[in-house]
Amino acid sequence: MVAYFGINAMKFGVLNFPGSNCAEDCFHVLDKVVNQPTRYFWHQETNTTDLDAIVVPGGFSYGDYLRPGAIARFAPAMDALKEFVEKGKLVIGICNGFQILTEAGLLPGSLIKNKSVKFLCQDQTIRVENAKTPFTQKFHKHELLMTPIAHNEGNYYIDDEGLAELEAHHQIIFRYASQDGTVDDSTNPNGSVSNIAGICNKSFNVLGMMPHPERNAESLLGNAQGIKVFESMILSFTNSGN
Amino acid sequence: MIKASVTVMLKKAIFDPQGMAVKHGLDSIGFKNIDDVRVGRQIIIQIDSNDFGHAEEEVKEMCDKLLANPVVESWSHTLELMQ
Numbered sequence: 398m399v400a401y402f403g404i405n406a407m408k409f410g411v412l413n414f415p416g417s418n419c420a421e422d423c424f425h426v427l428d429k430v431v432n433q434p435t436r437y438f439w440h441q442e443t444n445t446t447d448l449d450a451i452v453v454p455g456g457f458s459y460g461d462y463l464r465p466g467a468i469a470r471f472a473p474a475m476d477a478l479k480e481f482v483e484k485g486k487l488v489i490g491i492c493n494g495f496q497i498l499t500e501a502g503l504l505p506g507s508l509i510k511n512k513s514v515k516f517l518c519q520d521q522t523i524r525v526e527n528a529k530t531p532f533t534q535k536f537h538k539h540e541l542l543m544t545p546i547a548h549n550e551g552n553y554y555i556d557d558e559g560l561a562e563l564e565a566h567h568q569i570i571f572r573y574a575s576q577d578g579t580v581d582d583s584t585n586p587n588g589s590v591s592n593i594a595g596i597c598n599k600s601f602n603v604l605g606m607m608p609h610p611e612r613n614a615e616s617l618l619g620n621a622q623g624i625k626v627f628e629s630m631i632l633s634f635t636n637s638g639n
Numbered sequence: 640m641i642k643a644s645v646t647v648m649l650k651k652a653i654f655d656p657q658g659m660a661v662k663h664g665l666d667s668i669g670f671k672n673i674d675d676v677r678v679g680r681q682i683i684i685q686i687d688s689n690d691f692g693h694a695e696e697e698v699k700e701m702c703d704k705l706l707a708n709p710v711v712e713s714w715s716h717t718l719e720l721m722q
Contacts, residue, residue, distance in 0.1 A: 507710040
């Protein structure tokens with residue numbers, strides 16, 4: 398199964414910190430489901446030259462000590478990741494990866510404890526708010542997808558000014574919704590400001606999201622909607638002339 | 640040796656779910672007069688120096704860079720000489 402391999406293949410790196418526990422799931426989906434060349438990118442590594450995109454996976458990097466992502470942010474790989482982002486390459490942070498990207502200042506806001514003070518592990522409907530990004534172009538606007546969430550600190554916080562800026566630049570990519578597409582307090586699992594489940598930076602080459610698209614990427618598992626996140630990334634890579 | 644005690648709290652404007660859970664816990668064991676509870680984190684740092692001015696600067700830098708997240712947290716500290 399090497400259908401995509403060849404001149405158009407997009408090389409993915411899966412950033413692996415001590416305590417990352419979704420790295421293998423991401424690796425599997427990239428390697429075996431969307432058939433792209435994939436390698437782990439170790440937290441001590443700094444050479445990204447062979448990579449076209451980096452996934453910052455979920456887990457509990459450095460035991461979530463102090464705050465989720467607080468220690469990971471100082472790993473040597475993070476300086477390399479910042480340069481990678483400055484070059485316009487694609488980076489997606491999932492769950493703990495999202496927390497790390499906010500701690501590193503690559504995405505605005507912060508993720509604090511769920512309003513319920515409970516670890517949430519459930520299927521969650523999210524709504525695509527912006528389908529014109531490199532991560533969502535295979536979706537249509539307001540498409541609904543059922544994507545698992547599994548987090549203790551997924552309560553996205555940003556101040557009013559920051560929220561207005563996110564909205565003005567269409568940086569809100571996913572919102573928590575009900576199965577019929579309603580977005581309000583009753584469909585907000587964790588207390589996130591404005592039901593935010595995922596955001597992009599202003600250049601739209603960095604996405605952070607709390608739900609796990611790598612966990613619903615195969616029909617064998619009952620739901621393959623999440624695969625479109627990775628397929629969108631590959632499409633944007635091939636469309637950019639690679 | 641200087642002992643720095645740093646207290647990190649969620650900013651006042653931000654709802655503190657842990658504080659709310661503790662408040663409910665206190666209420667359930669009979670403390671009915673609690674108006675508000677907020678939960679933070681205390682970090683004790685022993686600095687190998689007797690220079691308070693320098694220690695002050697170092698603690699500020701530690702908080703800004705690592706110990707607190709300025710997006711959601713504020714911090715305060717005290718310094719004392721350890722015998």
